[in-house]
Amino acid sequence: MKFAFIATYPPRECGIGTFTNNLFKSILNNDNSRKKGNEGFIVALSDHDLSYNYPDEVKLVIRQDNQIDYLEAVEYINLSGADVCILQHEFGIFGGQDGKYILPLLHKLKIPLIVTLHTILKTPSFSQKSIMQEICTMADRVVVMSHKAIEFLEEIYNVPKEKISLFEHGVPDIQFSPEKCRKEFKLEKRKVLLTFGFVGRNKGLETVIKALPEIVEKYPEVLYIILGKTHPNVLRESGEEYRIYLMRLAKSLQVEKNVVFLNKFLDEQDLFKYLYACDIYITPYLNEAQITSGTLSYAVGIGAGVVSTPYWHAAELLADERGKLFDFGDHKSLSTLLIELFDKPHELSAMKQNAYEYGLGITWPKTGEKYLEAAEQIVKDEPKVVEQAAGELDLLVLPPFSLDHINRMTDDTGIIQHAEFGIPNLKEGYCMDDNARALLMVVMHYRQMKNQRALELSTIYLSYIHYMQNSDGTFRNFLSFSRNFLDEVGSEDSFGRTIWALGFLLGNAPNNAFYQAGKQIFFNATPNFEKLKSIRSIANTIIGICYYLKSAPSDENMIEKLRHLVNILVRHYNENRTPDWQWFEQVIAYDNGFLPLALLHAAEILNDEKVKKAAIESMNFLTKVTLKDNNLSIVGNENWYHKDGERSIFSQQPVDAMAMVLMYHQAFRLTSEKEYLSKMYACFLWFIGENDLKVNLYDFETKGCCDGFDINGVNRNQGAESTLAYLISYLAVLQAHDEFGKAN
Structure with a gap:
């Protein structure tokens, strides 16, 4: 087999x-x-x-x-x-x-x-x-x-x-002579207590150290060995803070000579030598919530004397006199228990024998x-046959996700706005729109893949946003390569995109420092929400507020701001809607998917059926205009699409494809209807050849995305906007693919 x-x-x-x-x-x-x-x-x-x-x-x-x-x-x-x-x-x-x-x-x-x-x-x-x-x-x-x-x-x-x-x-079938092991480690004259495994605060090692003074007073030869490295996750977050605390605790209790820290991850042969060399093995975990302990199994399996707190696995494994239990964090009970066992070696020996006999039945063979x-x-049952479900995208056909072009376009100020082919165009400097989108993208990336580079880039883009905020909470947009401001106040659209990115950061902050910095910028901007006139700025702001409210659902003041902006957007929809034109304006222009997307997000937060109805209806109308036979044909920004007029085919922009991807993703999340995933995937494939020209916008060599296409072909420049649109869409597809798997 x-x-x-x-x-x-x-x-x-x-x-x-x-x-x-x-x-x-x-x-x-x-x-x-x-x-x-x-x-x-x-x-x-x-x-x-x-x-x-x-x-x-x-x-x-x-x-x-x-x-x-x-x-x-x-x-x-x-x-x-x-x-x-x-x-x-x-x-x-x-x-x-x-x-x-x-x-x-x-x-x-x-x-x-x-x-x-x-x-x-x-x-x-x-x-x-x-x-x-x-x-x-x-x-x-x-x-x-x-x-x-x-x-x-x-x-x-x-x-x-x-x-x-x-x-x-x-339990490995490994046997050593306790006497030889004690001699090898020069422990013949010591009474040895042992704990092994990764070191972290939940292990309760301080309980044993606090118990030592009373034990040492009667048995000064006692030695407590803490064998194990600090857990890698703990090491990444807080370094050796806990180990240092334990060392200081031992010194303050004047038992530092009775505690040894062996900061090692040993192979099983050496580990078992220490187990055979110890008198008593201790697991002093701080709470009951441990269903399995391999270290405890090893100790019982070789017939060690075991003392433990009564977490779930220990309570079972140490039953029938195979070990002794003491209460969580109770160092006084522990010291009394250990002294009793040292005072009564026959009782300790009987406990070891019970454990040894039990261990014979749990060896690895x-x-x-x-x-x-x-x-x-x-295997006697019929084998599984798993077919790819309808609407599911095979991620293996996609190019690998890459930050190569983003790294190329980013310096220590922010992301460069434009590019000449795949080379950053420094003459054009930076803009808020792209740095906001970049912040959104790298936070999405870090949330899904824990990429350290994404976290580093997050600092740069958030710093740019902070630098560009005015004292009244508005934002400048453009900055030259020499770091000179090029405007006093940016467009409402750039404001809305910034709030969208900040709201997403607050709902998905990688750590508290990012959350606090983002929150300060976000709330400095809030007085400007009610002044917005552009419906696309309003839509982006709505999305940002919704992401924020997912992390702070009880913020009633922000909920009211959300209702106010949603009412404006719905009013625009109702004023322009006719039986054959279910749209927010008399023209379908740019960033179109963001308008239904905003209402889809708001419907999730507000649980408002009228908002949901407007969102679904306007989304279906946009689908009818742009998605033919499950192939995306974006309304071009050459002349756009005026009511009762002809829609432009060119110039098609990546940000519009991104808006469609995000719109269908949120529709799926709101309704759980899988047809929206099929539409979402179709829109993403626009980037890699399923478009009106049947050409790739994604550049497999540079890992960037071209700036769109017109009647003459593809615009081979690969600026920040287009590449970020591609990467944000890609990350949304990854998340949707995961959600689709759960829905099945």
């Missing part, structure tokens, strides 16, 4: 990677006489664009935040001849919000699926619950490692009991056999 494994994998330093490596070996090398010749391969998850020197069994790597990689991986698996796929699930190892990038892969998987759940939340968010339910629906077998996990899956996630299997966490039996059972 051939297995495909999807998980993190060594040399990436990750507990799930170690688990997968052991599971891989236990299945392929299983010595059960019924099963010989099993084979398999690994699809490894890499994090934050880091690369690893993977072993030969890793045949493909998924970059955590690169959505396309997931789709390439499932194609590889489906064509690999694998009989079963085994997925290790933990929210944090997959890309997208709550790891949702794994869903399209699972939807397209054509072979049976076994999913091992390493975290099952008791109080999940709506997103976490829906993702978990969807994964369990697609799985042929769901594997958990505790009875509490089964209870949660049945009662919280409504997973059928017959689909769930309990396979306890495997036994766990591997359980997975083999489960795989044998599920």
Whole structure:
């Protein structure tokens, strides 16, 4: 039987990677006489664009935040001849919000699926619950490692009991002499306490340190070893702050000589030497919400003396006198318990023996056999056949997403407005419109892919917007390359686009610093909302307010500002609407999709059926004008389209295609009607050849987008506006593709 494994994998330093490596070996090398010749391969998850020197069994790597990689991986698996796929699930190892990038892969998987759940939340968010339910629906077998996990899956996630299997966490069959290990580490004269695993605040290590003074008073030879590196996510966010706090705590309690920090990620051989060398292993976690602990399983499995707080897995694993429990954060109870165990070595020895006997039944060969039996059972069923659903875009046919041209167009001031072919035209300087769109794009990009370069660019574009804001909250638009202002107040359109970008930032801020800076600029501009006259400026401002309100739904003052602007836009619609012309003006001009788009956003926030009706009706009219046989033909800005007149075919602009993409995306989100995704994809394909001239606007060499086309052909200049329109549309398609997978 051939297995495909999807998980993190060594040399990436990750507990799930170690688990997968052991599971891989236990299945392929299983010595059960019924099963010989099993084979398999690994699809490894890499994090934050880091690369690893993977072993030969890793045949493909998924970059955590690169959505396309997931789709390439499932194609590889489906064509690999694998009989079963085994997925290790933990929210944090997959890309997208709550790891949702794994869903399209699972939807397209054509072979049976076994999913091992390493975290099952008791109080999940709506997103976490829906993702978990969807994964369990697609799985042929769901594997958990505790009875509490089964209870949660049945009662919280409504997973059928017959689909769930309990396979306890495997333990490597590694044996050492405790005496030799203690001698190797020069611990013969010490009473050794040990905690290992990634270091982070939820581990409660301070509880043990606070317990030490009382223990040391009676047993001065006690040594507490904290073995493990700081968790990579913690290290990125706050560095070694927690480790430094622990060191200072030990010093302040005058037990620094009784605490050793080993900042290492050890291989299993060395790790088990420390386990055999210790007298008591401690997991002092701070709350009950841990459904599985590999470190605890290892300690029990080799017969260590174990003391723990009563988190879910520990309460089960340490039952029947296999260990001792103390309350969360209660260092006094811990010190009393440890002293009692040192005082009564026979009691500690009996506890170790109970753990050892239990551990004999959870070695990896036994766990591997359980997975083999489960795989044998599920392959008897008919294999999955997953067809591409109607309206679904195959992302693999798209060019790879790239910031190359954006990087070329951006300096430390902002993004250059125009280009000569693929080269920035410095003579034209910068404008607010493009820097606002650029901010929107990179925040979208960072939200979806966690690209560090996108975060760096966000600082530049937000800084430009801040620099261009006047004291009354309005914005200048144009800045020369020499950083001289070229106007006093920009157009209303540029104001609206800026509010759109700022609102999106507030609803999706990558961190608090961005949120606070964006909020200050946004609210400095709010007194100007009621002064707007241009309906496109009003529409963009409405969209920005709606994004802001998603992060602050109780801001009644802003809701009233939204209602005021929406009423203006709806009034324009009602005043110009006739039975054969359902539009906001007597002309269809530019940025047309933004007008229905604004009402679609407002309908979501205000839950107003009249607004929704105007949005859908005007969108359908624009569809009738521009989308023929599911091919987008944009109203050209040569003469536009006046009521009772002829519509212009040329010059067609990328920003209008972007507006259509965003409009249909929001229509799908509001209504869940999949026909809008089909229309959205058709509009995006305008950029890559499905247009009136049947030519590519996207330049595969420069990674930029051409500035549109007229009757004479394509305008080969690749300014900021056109490239940003393409990239924003691309990111919207990625998000819609993910949402489509969930809707299915």
